[in-house]
Amino acid sequence: MINVAILGFGVVGSGIAEVLTQNKDLIKNKIGEEINIKYILDLRDFPDSPFADKVVHDFNIILNDEEVSIVAEAMGGLHPAVDFSEAALKKGKSVVTSNKEVVAEAGDMLLKTATENGVRYLFEASVGGGIPVLRPLGTCLAANKINSINGILNGTTNYILTQMIDFGKTFEVALKEAQQKGYAEANPTADVEGIDACRKICILAAIAFGKLINPSKVSTTGISKIRLEDVKNAANAGYAIKLIGQAKDIDSKMYVSVAPRLVAYNNLLAKVDDVFNGVLINGNAVDDVLFIGRGAGMMPTASAVVADIVDIAGRPEIKNQNWDKAEDNDLAPLSEKISAYYVCVSNTEEQAKAIFGDIKAISSCDGEFAFITNAMKKLQFEELASKATVISALEIL
Amino acid sequence: MINVAILGFGVVGSGIAEVLTQNKDLIKNKIGEEINIKYILDLRDFPDSPFADKVVHDFNIILNDEEVSIVAEAMGGLHPAVDFSEAALKKGKSVVTSNKEVVAEAGDMLLKTATENGVRYLFEASVGGGIPVLRPLGTCLAANKINSINGILNGTTNYILTQMIDFGKTFEVALKEAQQKGYAEANPTADVEGIDACRKICILAAIAFGKLINPSKVSTTGISKIRLEDVKNAANAGYAIKLIGQAKDIDSKMYVSVAPRLVAYNNLLAKVDDVFNGVLINGNAVDDVLFIGRGAGMMPTASAVVADIVDIAGRPEIKNQNWDKAEDNDLAPLSEKISAYYVCVSNTEEQAKAIFGDIKAISSCDGEFAFITNAMKKLQFEELASKATVISALEIL
Numbered sequence: 001m002i003n004v005a006i007l008g009f010g011v012v013g014s015g016i017a018e019v020l021t022q023n024k025d026l027i028k029n030k031i032g033e034e035i036n037i038k039y040i041l042d043l044r045d046f047p048d049s050p051f052a053d054k055v056v057h058d059f060n061i062i063l064n065d066e067e068v069s070i071v072a073e074a075m076g077g078l079h080p081a082v083d084f085s086e087a088a089l090k091k092g093k094s095v096v097t098s099n100k101e102v103v104a105e106a107g108d109m110l111l112k113t114a115t116e117n118g119v120r121y122l123f124e125a126s127v128g129g130g131i132p133v134l135r136p137l138g139t140c141l142a143a144n145k146i147n148s149i150n151g152i153l154n155g156t157t158n159y160i161l162t163q164m165i166d167f168g169k170t171f172e173v174a175l176k177e178a179q180q181k182g183y184a185e186a187n188p189t190a191d192v193e194g195i196d197a198c199r200k201i202c203i204l205a206a207i208a209f210g211k212l213i214n215p216s217k218v219s220t221t222g223i224s225k226i227r228l229e230d231v232k233n234a235a236n237a238g239y240a241i242k243l244i245g246q247a248k249d250i251d252s253k254m255y256v257s258v259a260p261r262l263v264a265y266n267n268l269l270a271k272v273d274d275v276f277n278g279v280l281i282n283g284n285a286v287d288d289v290l291f292i293g294r295g296a297g298m299m300p301t302a303s304a305v306v307a308d309i310v311d312i313a314g315r316p317e318i319k320n321q322n323w324d325k326a327e328d329n330d331l332a333p334l335s336e337k338i339s340a341y342y343v344c345v346s347n348t349e350e351q352a353k354a355i356f357g358d359i360k361a362i363s364s365c366d367g368e369f370a371f372i373t374n375a376m377k378k379l380q381f382e383e384l385a386s387k388a389t390v391i392s393a394l395e396i397l
Numbered sequence: 398m399i400n401v402a403i404l405g406f407g408v409v410g411s412g413i414a415e416v417l418t419q420n421k422d423l424i425k426n427k428i429g430e431e432i433n434i435k436y437i438l439d440l441r442d443f444p445d446s447p448f449a450d451k452v453v454h455d456f457n458i459i460l461n462d463e464e465v466s467i468v469a470e471a472m473g474g475l476h477p478a479v480d481f482s483e484a485a486l487k488k489g490k491s492v493v494t495s496n497k498e499v500v501a502e503a504g505d506m507l508l509k510t511a512t513e514n515g516v517r518y519l520f521e522a523s524v525g526g527g528i529p530v531l532r533p534l535g536t537c538l539a540a541n542k543i544n545s546i547n548g549i550l551n552g553t554t555n556y557i558l559t560q561m562i563d564f565g566k567t568f569e570v571a572l573k574e575a576q577q578k579g580y581a582e583a584n585p586t587a588d589v590e591g592i593d594a595c596r597k598i599c600i601l602a603a604i605a606f607g608k609l610i611n612p613s614k615v616s617t618t619g620i621s622k623i624r625l626e627d628v629k630n631a632a633n634a635g636y637a638i639k640l641i642g643q644a645k646d647i648d649s650k651m652y653v654s655v656a657p658r659l660v661a662y663n664n665l666l667a668k669v670d671d672v673f674n675g676v677l678i679n680g681n682a683v684d685d686v687l688f689i690g691r692g693a694g695m696m697p698t699a700s701a702v703v704a705d706i707v708d709i710a711g712r713p714e715i716k717n718q719n720w721d722k723a724e725d726n727d728l729a730p731l732s733e734k735i736s737a738y739y740v741c742v743s744n745t746e747e748q749a750k751a752i753f754g755d756i757k758a759i760s761s762c763d764g765e766f767a768f769i770t771n772a773m774k775k776l777q778f779e780e781l782a783s784k785a786t787v788i789s790a791l792e793i794l
Contacts, residue, residue, distance in 0.1 A: 015682075019540050019682045020540075022681070022682075023540055023541065023542055023681070023682070026542055027539070027540060029607075030539055124537060130680075130682065130683035130684070130686065131683075131686050132529075132533035132536075132537030132538060132686065135532075135533065135536060135537050136529035136532065136533050136537070139529075139532060139704060139707075139708055140521060140529030140532050140533070140701065140704045141529060141700070141704065142424070142427055142703075142704050142707040142708070143416050143417075143420055143424060143699075143700050143703035143704045143706075143707055144420065144700055145420055145423055210426075268665070268668060268669075268689060271665060271668055272665075283527075283700060284419070284420070285412075285416045285419075285420070285527065285696045285697065285699060285700035285703070286527035286528075286690065286691070286696070286697045286700035286701070287527070287690070287691050287694075287696070287697055288690060288691070289527065289528050289529065289688070289689065289690035289691075290687075290688070290689040290690065291686070291687070291688060291689075292665060292686065292687040292688075292689070293683065293684070293685060293686035293687065294683070294684050294685070294686075297684075299682045299683070299684070300682065300683045300684055302540075302682060303538070303540050303541055303680065303682035303683035304537065304683070306539075306540030306682070307536060307537045307538065307539050307540045309540075310536075310539040310540055311536055311539070314716065315712075315714075315715050315716070317712075317714065318712050318715070319711065319712070
């Protein structure tokens with residue numbers, strides 16, 4: 001019997017308990033042993049829950065119980081989640097988590113701590129919810145030099161953008177509806193400003209390139225400035241606007257950023273709608289592979305956490321990944337990134353052509369002129385843009 | 398240093414050699430050891446190849462060289478590939494393969510042989526080419542009861558169907574073009590009649606349900622009878638016709654089949670076009686996840702084979718899967734399968750309604766009437782269909 005403790009009995013924590021219970025026999029058949037939930041750590045009591053008798057309020061009970069070999073951290077937030085995780089690893093307990101903040105901020109330290117203590121640290125659920133993407137990237141694509149990762153990594157913003165694109169709602173209206181449906185939180189900043197997506201692309205980049213860039217160093221733009229006019233202009237030109245977390249290898253340096261980008265309709269990422277997530281990975285042997293699924297939600301996220309538990313239960317001896325912190329000279333300068341741009345200016349078409357040269361006009365109305373530029377370095381684009389009166393400017397994926 | 402032998406120096410075998418060479422340093426960094434190609438087995442010599450000095454013609458040289466710990470089988474065909482694989486496993490060498498025929502026919506035996514000899518047998522490349530799907534299904538979705546798998550598993554037929562759908566070409570014209578482009582073989586039977594897709598869905602089903610059904614027991618229909626009229630009727634009703642390998646859990650029994658099916662446009666599988674493959678998996682916790690990528694080709698397939706080599710090199714101790722042969726009473730009767738149907742008859746709309754009851758008309762012209770039925774058991778559908786003059790009938794996914 002393998003004893004597990006769940007830290008946090010919120011949405012994800014209760015999902016983990018439910019999956020472990022509902023699929024108990026199936027899991028036992030797979031690994032040849034029963035997985036038992038011994039403790040659930042939470043500040044609250046849950047007298048009506050079937051797991052009421054498992055609830056404890058003191059982490060030390062878990063930490064000091066040698067029978068507990070796996071800890072599933074589903075608390076959210078950086079502290080004390082990171083401290084509890086580190087303490088558990090140091091006590092020789094493997095840790096699994098869905099907490100992208102912890103992994104993006106301290107994944108390098110926690111992986112090293114796990115390795116030093118002969119245990120494992122896994123976090124499949126931290127990116128893409130239930131979509132298997134971190135393990136496939138780390139193992140199935142291990143023979144590839146990863147050229148690029150482009151991901152729709154946040155379901156809330158993707159829902160809002162889909163409402164804007166498909167039903168012509170403004171950002172404000174779509175956000176309010178997302179909040180009413182429970183897809184967006186009362187304080188939606190982490191989602192709509194790209195902070196959540198940023199953490200996830202940092203994790204993906206660390207797996208691809210072996211170096212963890214701190215989210216604070218990643219150029220991150222959310223979707224709150226996206227206007228309905230931009231969505232319509234993009235559609236007229238054959239693109240959907242999606243919030244894309246991007247990690248690229250540019251001349252053996254890491255380029256990582258989060259921004260709303262125009263995705264051509266013939267790219268399947270453009271069709272990943274509503275709360276779904278999609279991650280498009282390009283490797284030098286495999287070319288493009290795309291993973292799509294529910295990027296959040298109780299059961300999908302729990303599915304990934306429990307898969308990590310099953311993985312550890314079945315093979316505790318496997319090596320952890322080894323991440324270093326990304327130093328400044330590991331990073332490609334943003335200014336060197338080459339892209340074409342969608343631009344909307346309050347200049348005339350003639351003025352725009354005089355500034356940007358060879359452009360593809362999309363539309364001209366209400367004193368705005370929208371167009372697509374040729375590909376150029378970001379530095380050059382900014383130089384040209386400074387000569388125009390730019391209303392919106394977005395990279396083309 | 399880990400010594401590998403490649404069996405067969407055709408498209409896949411030379412891709413394996415190329416990926417191992419091109420990404421040598423990257424792989425060495427990952428596993429901490431160099432992977433060395435010691436032998437390449439082929440009947441031919443390749444005097445102009447950079448690997449010319451590795452080529453041997455006698456399998457016993459590989460079998461009896463204790464330095465070779467991993468054999469990559471890329472010969473194709475059932476014999477002698479299966480015999481060489483078994484012999485290598487019995488000599489304590491792990492085996493990786495892209496050969497779906499061998500895995501679908503003898504995977505259960507080879508997995509048991511590997512386990513008995515303390516080595517591994519892996520075959521990620523046998524389904525979906527470079528798309529990571531077998532390992533994610535077996536590990537990342539391990540906490541799920543798998544409800545269904547629906548896959549576009551054959552690039553040749555998907556290319557032909559895409560040409561029919563997008564450009565109005567007939568099957569015959571599209572097939573000829575596929576042959577000219579090298580997407581279809583001179584004898585295209587295994588592809589167009591669904592035999593290749595059948596082997597792949599058998600492998601997926603074995604991972605999902607732990608039992609390997611022999612391809613000969615799987616109801617398999619190809620695309621050679623698909624008429625342009627059916628493609629157009631489907632499009633008018635909002636569907637694309639795709640060759641779908643399907644495995645379902647029906648009341649804890651396995652249902653496996655291959656057939657062209659109508660896929661609604663709002664299902665992303667309908668958008669997986671050309672030579673791309675897509676596998677849609679539904680689990681009881683994760684809901685839907687979709688994997689898309691190049692299902693064939695030298696480098697994508699080699700990417701998956703080499704990932705298996707890297708996996709074994711990094712962790713040779715992991716357990717193999719354990720498959721039993723599916724017995725007749727493991728299988729759900731085809732007649733019980735519930736689907737809605739697309740039907741085209743040479744009866745009138747009135748006659749069709751009298752026979753099939755509540756139907757959704759699609760079109761009526763040139764003496765043909767096309768419609769969609771309600772969902773019903775296959776047995777019932779066949780009973781009703783026997784009363785009409787059916788030109789075409791296809792399941793709706």
